[in-house]
Amino acid sequence: MNGATNGSVPAGATVVETAARVRSGDVSASDVVSRTLSLVEQLNADLNAFVHIDTEWALELARDIDAKVARGVDPGPLAGVPMGVKELQAVAGWPCAMGSTLYSDRIADHTCTLVARAVAAGAVPIGVTASPEFGRASYTASALHGVTRNPWNTDLTPGGSSGGSAAAVAAGMVPMATGTDGAGSIRIPASYCGLVGFKATYGLVPRGPRHRGVADNDHYGVLTRTVADTARFLDCVCGVDDYDRASLPAPPFRYEDRLFATDLSELRVAFTPTLGNAPCDPRVAAVTESAAEMFIAATGARRVPVNVTVDAACGTAFRALSAPEVYGQVRAALPGRDMHPSVRRYVEAAEALGPDALVHAHETRAALVAEMAVAFEGFDLLLTPATQVPAFPAEGPMPTEIAGQPVDHWGALAVTFPFNLTGQPAISVPAGRVGGAPVGLQIVGRRHADALVLAAAAAFEGMA
Incomplete structure (x- = not known):
């Protein structure tokens, strides 16, 4: 990116670039925010x-x-960086509707x-970004806010x-801008919009206070244009939070410092477009496999066979x-209430849920965790498409058929949600385009291998 002149930050400047200019006094945070x-x-x-x-x-x-800055005090690693906040995440005094007409008048009483933590590091939240109702769809449209569109092609969804x-x-x-990822909700929009979207190891990014987390699937994070920006944000927000029982300690290093200090040669890397049984658009499969091969060749890694089949x-x-969790959010207004189709399916599933099904779900998750642990004995990184299909119409619905095979709601998320069940780190990085719109490559690591996943993503980013 070309440097700014005349005390301004260019449109499209990164987090790292913007913060550096503000911290040095070369540009004022007020000018950056006003331009935003x-x-x-x-x-x-x-x-x-x-x-x-x-x-x-x-x-x-x-x-x-x-x-x-005028007093010579460092305002922080995110100094003056404007930030959007997903509407599922509370900011005191801001609307907190969660994309639902049920809560259209609710105002958050906490942050x-x-x-x-981002604000303490110098970030400047400017407003709330749209989500589908309770975040339960891979396209963004709601009765409360209408349809959100993809900047690459406004006929398409941003995910x-x-x-x-x-x-x-x-x-x-x-x-x-911040995001949440319960089944792919950071990685899918990153894929469709040509961005970096990282779902860290479960618990690394805190979700308190008041996040119920009934399913233990939800991850918080951020969407950015570069891996370095994501690492910078992660370094500012991760660490133990007494309000989140799943939160983990921050590592004794900075992720940003590890991006280009990690030896990727001789890594064992596996690629699969399907995770064993997930149908994938052949155009997406071709673009992402080509990207995977480029990564392997450029880093000196070794491609190894895939031994993963997600049941x-x-x-x-899932x-x-x-x-x-969804039922708990809508039970106060269930009779006759109009709901997003995805929310309705979750509610119907909750109403039909019995103890045997719940026990079986926990057993299935445990089996998947074990299977992934065994599989990762054979490789260090698993590469897949970040989404199985290119971006679809902005108004929805979610895909019901992929590569000629019928899929349900969860089948359309089949390469993302398994890693919410296992809690492994996974990132989407831009891999190419299909039909003029971006698609992402997903890089998955073992739990707690966040630094390796980020370093691999940075290396791939540098090849583009």
């Missing part, structure tokens, strides 16, 4: 990425950052740990459920584990 707000005003009407903007607080935070965040970053409105029963298990 102008871009949102110009671009948002066509995309519907943001559903709420807080100009007053954003400019107040920016002025505070500028005052720190989630993720956002609070879901972090679609508003992805659209905002891909359009250049903000350098980063189709895992989709049923539904059984997740359905009670």
Whole structure:
């Protein structure tokens, strides 16, 4: 990217670039934020990425950052970086509807740990990004907010459920925006919008306070344009949170420092477009396999056979584990309530759920965790498509057929949700295009191998 002149930061500047310019005093946070707000005003009407903007607080935070710089105080690694916040994540005083008409008037009375830590590191939240109702679809449309569109092609979806965040970053409105990933909801929008979307090891990024996490599948994270930006954000927010029982300690190093200090030669790398039984659009399979081969050749890694088959029963298990969480969100307004089709399917699953099905779901997840542990004895990284299909129409519905095979809701997420069940780190990085729209390569590692996954993603990014 070309450097800015005349005290400005160019549109499309990265998190790392923006923070460096603000910290040095070369550009003011107030100017960065003002420009961002102008871009949102110009671009948002066509995309519907943001559903709420807080100009007053954003400019107040920016002025505070500028005052720190003037005093010689470092405002933090995210200094002056504008940020979108997915509407499933609370910010005190902001709307907290979760994409649902049930909560259309609700205002958050607390700020989630993720956002609070980002602000402490200098980030400037400017507003709420759109999500489908309760984040339960891989396209972003709701009765409350309407349809969110992909900046690459506004006829297409930016994915879901972090679609508003992805659209905002891909359009250049903000350098980063938060997301949640319960079945692929960071990685899928990253794939469809040509971004970096990382789902860290379960518990590394805290989700408190008040996140119920009934299914133990949900991960918090961020969407950015570069792997370095994602690593910078991760270094600022990860670590133990007393409000999140699953939270893990931060490592004794910075992920950003490890990106280009990790030896990737002789890594054992496996590629599969299907995880054994997930149908994949042949165009997506071809693009991602070519990307995988390029990565292997350029790093000196070794391609090894794949010995993974994700049992189709895992989709049923995922539904059984997740359905009670959705039911808990809508039970106060169930009779006759109009719901997003995906939400309705979850509710119906919850209403039909019995103890045998719940026990079987836990047993199925345990078996998948064991299978992946055994499989990863044979390789260090597993590469797959980040999505099985290219971006589809913005209004939906989710795919019901892939490569000539019928799929249900979970079958359309079959290369992403298994790693929510296992809690392994997985990242989507841009791999190419199909029909003019981006598709991503997914890189998966063992649990706690987050630094390796990020380093591999950075190496691949450098080849593009």
